[in-house]
Amino acid sequence: xxxxxxxxxxxxxxxxxxxxxxxxxxxxxxxxxxxxxxxxxxxxxxxxxxxxxxxxxxxxxxxxxxxxxxxxxxxxxxxxxxxxxxxxxxxxxxxxxxxxxxxxxxxxxxxxxxxxxxxxxxxxxxxxxxxxxxxxxxxxxxxxxxxxxxxxxx
Numbered sequence: 001x002x003x004x005x006x007x008x009x010x011x012x013x014x015x016x017x018x019x020x021x022x023x024x025x026x027x028x029x030x031x032x033x034x035x036x037x038x039x040x041x042x043x044x045x046x047x048x049x050x051x052x053x054x055x056x057x058x059x060x061x062x063x064x065x066x067x068x069x070x071x072x073x074x075x076x077x078x079x080x081x082x083x084x085x086x087x088x089x090x091x092x093x094x095x096x097x098x099x100x101x102x103x104x105x106x107x108x109x110x111x112x113x114x115x116x117x118x119x120x121x122x123x124x125x126x127x128x129x130x131x132x133x134x135x136x137x138x139x140x141x142x143x144x145x146x147x148x149x150x151x152x153x154x
Contacts, residue, residue, distance in 0.1 A: 002027040002146055003073040003097040004139055007063070007111065010036030010103045016052075017136035023051040025143060031059045032066050036102070063111070073097030076115050079142055080107055081132050083120035090121055092146035100142075103135050 004027050009015045015031070022029040031039075039059075060066035074095045079087065099115065101107030112120060123133060123141055132138070 001095060002092075002143060002150070003030060003095070004028070004143055005030040005032065005066070005073070005076070005097045005099040006102075006135070006139075007032045007099060007107055008034055008036070008102045009100075009135065011135070012037040012039075014103060014134065014136045015039075018139045019055050019057060020051040021136070021140050021143060022057070023055040025147060026056075027143060027147075028071070029055060029057045030066055030069075030072070030097070031057065032063055033059060033061050076119055077142075078107055078112065078115040078120045079123065079138060080112065080120055081122055081125075082106075082112065083122040085118075085121050086124050087121040087142060088145060092149045094150060096146060098139070098142045098146060100135055100139055106132075 002025070004018060004022055006015060006018060006029070009031065015037070019029055021027070058069065058071055060069060066072055075093065076097045076099050077090065077092070078099045080101065099107070101111070123138055133141070
């Protein structure tokens with residue numbers, strides 16, 4: 001199983017889109033609080049709330065609670081524009097967690113430190129003068145590359 005981890009996401013439609021993708025790919029979604037919204041039908045409906053009931057989603061009070069959870073992934077990959085290693089240059093494995101910072105600030109420095117330089121990856125951009133991809137787009141790209149690798153290794 002693949003895990004998608006959203007660290008303090010701020011925008012409900014992005015989280016809804018990621019949730020829909022996780023439901024369709026049978027990936028587990030971890031939401032690290034605080035969230036920038038409440039999980040309600042109204043907030044998530046436009047992004048496919050009907051999928052939410054089919055989703056393996058786990059909410060965690062904070063990062064420490066996530067790390068202590070028996071349902072947490074074995075290994076983490078932090079997706080960040082601050083990495084030098086491209087995501088397609090690493091080998092993803094079953095039970096890996098793909099971690100994404102929030103839409104406004106990304107992942108804090110302490111999270112970069114905890115994950116470690118060898119586990120930080122980026123989705124290369126042809127135009128580095130632009131900030132970054134949308135959270136749900138980045139999560140989709142990462143998830144499907146990891147699943148492609150897992151399927152190829154099966």
